[in-house]
């Protein structure tokens with residue numbers, strides 16, 4: 001196993017500490033600009049989230065399934081822009097790290113340096129750009145690194161063994177293990193690839209490894225955490241925000257927290 | 269730009285998949301290994317004489333190549349130019365799409381894939397994909413915008429008849445752009461068994477390059493055929509319509525080093541090169557119609573096949589270096605162009621190519637006496653129902 005060659009930033013330092021105390025890491029995803037999204041962030045933070053991933057809605061989200069697509073369309077219809085979302089985030093007084101998820105055209109259109117600066121000014125510490133793979137990431141990463149924004153890299157089940165270490169090497173904050181072959185959305189079962197990916201990654205890095213995409217409820221989060229350092233929950237959170245509102249998100253985050261605080265074995 | 273400095277060479281993109289600053293491979297990490305595998309497989313196949321022979325045989329005996337040239341004596345005289353058509357409308361399935369599809373589906377088979385995914389706008393690429401899948405024994409799923417399913421219902425039925433499954437894309441503008449999104453989502457989930465058969469010179473590397481290579485048969489044939497009927501000379505102007513840009517790249521590729529004006533005609537409501545700015549969507553960096561925040565704008569065109577806010581990266585490159593020009597025409601001009609070719613020559617063009625006709629008619633006063641080679645990329649049968657609604661009783 002290789003230790004990080006880079007100096008860990010705010011997110012990575014925080015997540016390493018959390019992990020090293022034996023606590024599993026929980027990161028809910030919330031689409032920025034939806035009705036009640038700021039309350040949902042506060043509620044999630046108060047109920048056991050360790051960081052929050054905020055999605056900046058994009059017109060053509062190719063990594064997203066129906067729920068997050070619907071949320072993105074709704075937020076855009078209601079007038080959300082990257083600027084309005086980052087502006088509202090400045091007023092959020094939670095004490096956990098904020099991460100932004102956005103498609104690359106949002107970054108490209110704003111300009112790398114300008115975008116990284118706007119994240120920092122909004123108090124965001126990290127970025128996930130799902131359509132910017134390793135080979136295309138150098139320019140953005142250079143700007144992000146120099147401004148202190150940690151770029152989380154995704155590692156997918158299709159990556160051959162030879163590729164994973166290169167992805168991990170470029171990752172900052174944590175490594176995002178893509179849990180299945182497919183787009184975001186709720187599934188009835190946790191795919192076998194979720195734990196398999198976490199296992200492959202844990203073998204080659206001591207950075208925190210979080211599983212996301214297709215982790216759909218408390219029980220699946222618990223299963224994934226048998227190997228992973230934590231989980232990202234997207235569609236299951238966004239669906240609750242869309243259908244039931246911010247309180248429902250807070251309650252759900254509390255449920256998932258309780259589940260991952262209880263290891264699988266003692267629960268059966 | 270000084271005309272002397274305009275590059276006159278066809279580019280082969282390197283490992284970064286770029287045409288100048290355009291192109292690349294902006295895809296989810298899940299798809300990167302698949303794109304790399306495809307790049308290797310295509311390069312191997314393209315330099316394998318067995319593969320090339322097999323493809324050439326299919327193009328000849330199944331698609332009906334070479335397609336002929338037809339001189340438009342009536343319309344030419346009317347406009348004061350010499351107008352010659354490259355007849356891609358006479359190919360099996362009725363458009364140029366079959367050229368790339370036969371190549372891609374043969375390649376898919378060679379790669380051991382069992383299933384073809386395709387997106388379609390007008391339905392021509394969907395029909396071609398369903399056709400090739402039927403011929404070569406693969407399963408086929410076609411994504412099509414709900415709006416397009418409505419206006420191209422004949423092609424939807426043809427695809428089903430050929431054994432393909434047609435799935436409606438109901439997000440966003442519910443046209444071609446959204447069909448591409450759905451196809452990419454399917455591909456992310458099924459990448460191990462499925463081959464994504466892209467319909468134009470777009471998407472992540474190697475697609476824009478690969479589809480151009482498959483379509484270059486149009487330009488190769490056309491250059492030789494044109495020289496045969498025009499005493500060894502090249503046309504003054506080559507014209508084609510541009511949606512993603514595959515029929516245009518196909519014919520342009522044969523004349524890139526010639527002393528010929530290359531004109532790609534875009535719809536006014538989907539003028540990516542004409543009105544767009546550089547952006548990244550569908551795996552590529554290219555000109556794109558987008559707002560100040562990078563949200564992709566919806567295109568609006570009478571022709572489903574050109575209703576796309578982006579364009580293949582090689583066209584962005586050719587525009588940026590001044591080798592090709594990209595004017596646009598509006599829907600009304602297209603309707604006139606559609607009627608014009610039908611009445612003057614007895615050829616009903618696809619609405620897509622009616623864009624090229626419309627530009628030629630409009631430009632005619634400025635190009636008197638010149639030779640114009642137009643790529644007639646498809647036939648108009650699929651558009652007749654739509655035109656019946658639009659023209660109705662106005663025809664006499």
Ligand SMILES: Cc1ncc(COP(=O)(O)O)c(C=O)c1O
Pocket residue numbers: 363364389390391392393467468469509510511512513514515516572573574618620621645646647
């Ligand atoms: C006849 C015809 N021409 C042109 C196009 C546009 O595609 P491209 O620009 O890739 O040639 C289509 C697409 O459906 C078509 O059916």
